[in-house]
Amino acid sequence: MGRHPNSLQVAMGADGVIASLAQQWRVAVPAAAAAGAGAYLLYSELAFWLRNRGKKLPPTYWEFGCLPIIGAAIPFLIDPLALARRAEAKCGDCFTLHIFGMRITFLDGPDAQENFCRARDDELSQKEAYKFSVPLFGNGIIYDAELEKRTEQIKLVTASLHTTALGNYVPKMLDELALYFGKLGDSEQLDIYESLSELIILTASNCLMGREIRQTLYKEVSSLYATLDKGCLPISFFAPYLPIPAHINRDIAREKMVKLFRGVIDKRKAEGTHEKDVLQVFMDAKYKNGNSLPAEEVTGLMIALLFAGQHTSSVTSSWTGLFILQAKEREKLLRDLLKEQAEAGPIDIDSIRNKMPLLTACVSEALRLHPPLIILMRRVQEDRPFKDMVIPKGDTVMLSPALSGRRPEVWTNPDEFDPYRWLAPREEHRGHSHAWVGFGGGRHRCIGENFAYVQIKAIWSYLLRNFDMQAVGPLPKPTYEALVVGPKPPCLVNLKRRGSKAVDC
Numbered sequence: 001m002g003r004h005p006n007s008l009q010v011a012m013g014a015d016g017v018i019a020s021l022a023q024q025w026r027v028a029v030p031a032a033a034a035a036g037a038g039a040y041l042l043y044s045e046l047a048f049w050l051r052n053r054g055k056k057l058p059p060t061y062w063e064f065g066c067l068p069i070i071g072a073a074i075p076f077l078i079d080p081l082a083l084a085r086r087a088e089a090k091c092g093d094c095f096t097l098h099i100f101g102m103r104i105t106f107l108d109g110p111d112a113q114e115n116f117c118r119a120r121d122d123e124l125s126q127k128e129a130y131k132f133s134v135p136l137f138g139n140g141i142i143y144d145a146e147l148e149k150r151t152e153q154i155k156l157v158t159a160s161l162h163t164t165a166l167g168n169y170v171p172k173m174l175d176e177l178a179l180y181f182g183k184l185g186d187s188e189q190l191d192i193y194e195s196l197s198e199l200i201i202l203t204a205s206n207c208l209m210g211r212e213i214r215q216t217l218y219k220e221v222s223s224l225y226a227t228l229d230k231g232c233l234p235i236s237f238f239a240p241y242l243p244i245p246a247h248i249n250r251d252i253a254r255e256k257m258v259k260l261f262r263g264v265i266d267k268r269k270a271e272g273t274h275e276k277d278v279l280q281v282f283m284d285a286k287y288k289n290g291n292s293l294p295a296e297e298v299t300g301l302m303i304a305l306l307f308a309g310q311h312t313s314s315v316t317s318s319w320t321g322l323f324i325l326q327a328k329e330r331e332k333l334l335r336d337l338l339k340e341q342a343e344a345g346p347i348d349i350d351s352i353r354n355k356m357p358l359l360t361a362c363v364s365e366a367l368r369l370h371p372p373l374i375i376l377m378r379r380v381q382e383d384r385p386f387k388d389m390v391i392p393k394g395d396t397v398m399l400s401p402a403l404s405g406r407r408p409e410v411w412t413n414p415d416e417f418d419p420y421r422w423l424a425p426r427e428e429h430r431g432h433s434h435a436w437v438g439f440g441g442g443r444h445r446c447i448g449e450n451f452a453y454v455q456i457k458a459i460w461s462y463l464l465r466n467f468d469m470q471a472v473g474p475l476p477k478p479t480y481e482a483l484v485v486g487p488k489p490p491c492l493v494n495l496k497r498r499g500s501k502a503v504d505c
Helices: 007-052 073-078 080-091 110-117 131-137 147-160 163-182 192-209 211-230 234-238 245-271 278-284 295-325 330-344 349-354 357-369 449-466
Strands: 094-099 102-107 187-191 376-380 384-386 389-391 396-399 467-471 492-497
Touching (some): 131 245, 163 449, 192 278, 192 295, 295 357, 295 449, 295 492
Antiparallel strands (some): 384 389
């Protein structure tokens, strides 16, 4: 019997062999993967230097904390602006960082900004740089579309935000303002960032997404949007399909959003209703080839428009108010703003656009100091000269509105909130070409700029006319936990109502 093992012994022996093989596999596979990745990076680096030998490339910045393969990823993800400032102090206004095997070349200063903003799409491309947006917006939408189709889509969005359309949106904004702040008592304390983020989703659902969304589907859309938002992290730029919970939930939420909008679209078509909102503009639109936009693309454009407007508007409207309430010459600024409001007349598209220059300057100044998008990106399509250097094909070029907004050669006392710098006779932003890139610049200036100014100025016109306000605590610091940079909570403001709850518009 000892020489002839029974079935149990055979099974136990087989289990041991399998366990041993599994252990070897667990060790060998990661080792092989690491070796393969290392070999690929080595090959890529060698091919890069052979292709670019003899060229004067931008200096590469390294510091303590930069590691093999991941490069400067850790300091970049912690505080990209602090890293860029250290690099610029050592290397000048054009330098390269290595992050996860990518070459990231920063440009800063008036000359660099002009080089970036004046480039054509076949020189510096948005499409490759913003690939991380594809799982968010969808296939064939904006940065995943070929240039001709992308141009058509951008024209559709531009048409939906035309001056005439903006005039139709202002009454809807005022309705939301009256409803939201009308629920407050005579004296309240709010987290202004939290409140304005919620308010701007409400106005967006009313002006952009349509009556059905605002009246019956708002909570569902708001919840899905929050999930999409949480799936847009700094790591998403480098690995948008990394199977982490935030990305998995993002993909599920997007599918639900498509289904929701498809239901609204089908209902409108079945009932023959026609609304005055952006959703209707996209439903009625046709490409040059005569094809209508399928529900998936309509939803993708709606998500893109919402992301472009909600975050930037909620962040900028919050910073605008916080800076006004904590300005060095707060009392004078508030007196001037209240005088401007009294002389502007009713809040409508004409008064917002033409009769509130100081409030406009306050918004621009808040954007200069704390832009919500701290980095703009392009992919280099062909070797690009800059000064005596060559930025090589394949680099991702980054320009930072947050850095350019604090250049001492452009802005007097650049770290101070001073909205009067935007007004005559100073007009500091006119001193240098592309000195201010809060809404981008050149061929790809933000198409939602006018809508953002109208929305933010409508909010603060209403608040200035109806409440006395006092900031609580020091000015918040920016937080870099998301791709869109906002103020770090809490952002507390005390509001005391003037007079009755009647809306003073």
